[in-house]
Amino acid sequence: MDLSRPPRLPQLPRPPLPVFRGRLHDPRTATVIGRLLGAAILTAFVTGLISHYLQQPPGWAANLLPSRPSWGYRLTQGLHVASGIAAIPLLFAKLWTVYPRLFEWPPVRSVAHALERLSIGVLVGSVLLQLLTGLLNTLQWYPWPWNFRPAHWALAWVAMGALLVHIAVKAPQIAAHWQRPALDADGPDRRSFVAAVSAAVGAVTLTTVGQSFTPLKDFDLFAPRHPDHGPQGLPVNRTAAAAGITAERLTRWRLRVDGPRPYELTLDELRAMRQHSVMLPIACVEGWSKNAHWTGVRITDLLDRAGAPPGARLRVTSMQRHGAYAVMDMGTSYARDPLTLLALSLNGQTLALDHGFPARVIAPNRPGVLQTKWVERLEVL
Known part of the structure; x- marks a missing residue:
C-alpha cells in the first residue's frame, strides 16, 4: 500500500445530473x-x-x-x-x-x-x-x-x-x-x-x-431609519413608554452624584449651572446616525464638584429598570472630555421625553446604546 497518497473513497454510480453550459460559471x-x-x-x-x-x-x-x-x-x-x-x-x-x-x-x-x-x-x-x-x-x-x-x-x-x-x-x-x-x-x-x-x-x-x-x-428609500424622522428631528430607538418612564416618576426626579463629596441636584439647579453647547452625532449600532446640537452641563464639572480624582471612571444609571444598558460605565477618557455633556436640550429645545428628558448623556465617539437617557445617578468609581 502506498502510504504517501491520501485514501480515496469508493466510486459511486453516477445519477442523472443537470448539465450547465453557462460560460461564466468559471x-x-x-x-x-x-x-x-x-x-x-x-x-x-x-x-x-x-x-x-x-x-x-x-x-x-x-x-x-x-x-x-x-x-x-x-x-x-x-x-x-x-x-x-x-x-x-x-x-x-x-x-x-x-x-x-x-x-x-x-x-x-x-x-x-x-x-x-x-x-x-x-x-x-x-x-x-x-x-x-x-x-x-x-x-x-x-x-x-x-x-x-x-x-x-x-x-x-x-x-x-x-x-x-x-x-x-x-x-x-x-x-x-x-x-x-x-x-x-x-x-x-x-x-x-x-x-x-x-x-x-x-x-x-x-x-x-x-x-x-x-x-x-x-x-434613503429602504433603510429602516431616516435621519430626519423623529422627535426634534432625530430618530428614536427606545421610547420612554418602552423604558417604563412615567409622569409620576419624573415628578420625583433628582440627579444624584455619588463620590467623595456626594450631592443631589434638581432640574432647575442643573439649568442654573454653567451650560455648554456641542455639535455631536448620535450614532446607533443599527447603522443610522445624525449630527445634533446639544446643550447641558459638562460631566467633568459634575465630577469635580463631587471630588472625583482625575483618573476615576464613571457609572451612569438610568431611570429605566430593564434592558442591557440601563447601567453604563464610562472610562476617564470620555468622562473627562470637554465635549461630554449631561445634556438638557436638543437643537435648541428642552429634551423630548423620548430623547431622555430630563437629562441624558452625550459623548464623542460613542455608540448610541451608551448615550444613556433618563439619567438619575452618576457614580464615581
Whole structure:
C-alpha cells in the first residue's frame, strides 16, 4: 500500500445530473466577484471589531478607549452596516458563479476533498446567517430565541476563520485567475455580469446609506431609519413608554452624584449651572446616525464638584429598570472630555421625553446604546 497518497473513497454510480453550459460559471468570474465580496466582508469584520470593543471594552481598556475623533463611531458603524448590506448581493452573485459544483460527481473524491467541501459549507452557512441576521438587526426584528449581539460576535469569528481556510485552499487557483488573461473570449460577457452586480450593489447602498451619510438622505428609500424622522428631528430607538418612564416618576426626579463629596441636584439647579453647547452625532449600532446640537452641563464639572480624582471612571444609571444598558460605565477618557455633556436640550429645545428628558448623556465617539437617557445617578468609581 502506498502510504504517501491520501485514501480515496469508493466510486459511486453516477445519477442523472443537470448539465450547465453557462460560460461564466468559471474560476475567473468567481475570483472577480470574490475580490469584491472579500473587501466588503473584511470591512464589515474590522469595523465590527471596533464596534464590539467600544460597546463592551475589556476592563484593562476602559480608560484607554479614545473619545476622538468625535465622529469616529459614526463613520465606522456606518461603514459596518453599509458594507454588510453591500455584501448580500455580492454573496448571491458569488454563489451563482459556483453553484454548478454542487452537482459534481462524485460528490466527494477524497478525504481532503471532503474536508474542503465541509469548510465551504461552514463558510457559506456562517456568512449567510451573519449577513441576514445583521440585516434584520438594523430593522430591530429578532425572530430567533438567542441574544443577537454575542451570537453575531461569535459567528463573525467562525465566518472569518472559514474564509481564511477557503482562501488558503484556493490560493493557487485565485492567483492563477487574479489577473485578466491576455486572450479572454468571455471577457465582454464577464464585464457585463460584473457591471450588473456592481449596479445592484450601488443601488442597495445608495438607497440605504443615507441613514448615516446624511448628504444622501433624500435617497434613503429602504433603510429602516431616516435621519430626519423623529422627535426634534432625530430618530428614536427606545421610547420612554418602552423604558417604563412615567409622569409620576419624573415628578420625583433628582440627579444624584455619588463620590467623595456626594450631592443631589434638581432640574432647575442643573439649568442654573454653567451650560455648554456641542455639535455631536448620535450614532446607533443599527447603522443610522445624525449630527445634533446639544446643550447641558459638562460631566467633568459634575465630577469635580463631587471630588472625583482625575483618573476615576464613571457609572451612569438610568431611570429605566430593564434592558442591557440601563447601567453604563464610562472610562476617564470620555468622562473627562470637554465635549461630554449631561445634556438638557436638543437643537435648541428642552429634551423630548423620548430623547431622555430630563437629562441624558452625550459623548464623542460613542455608540448610541451608551448615550444613556433618563439619567438619575452618576457614580464615581
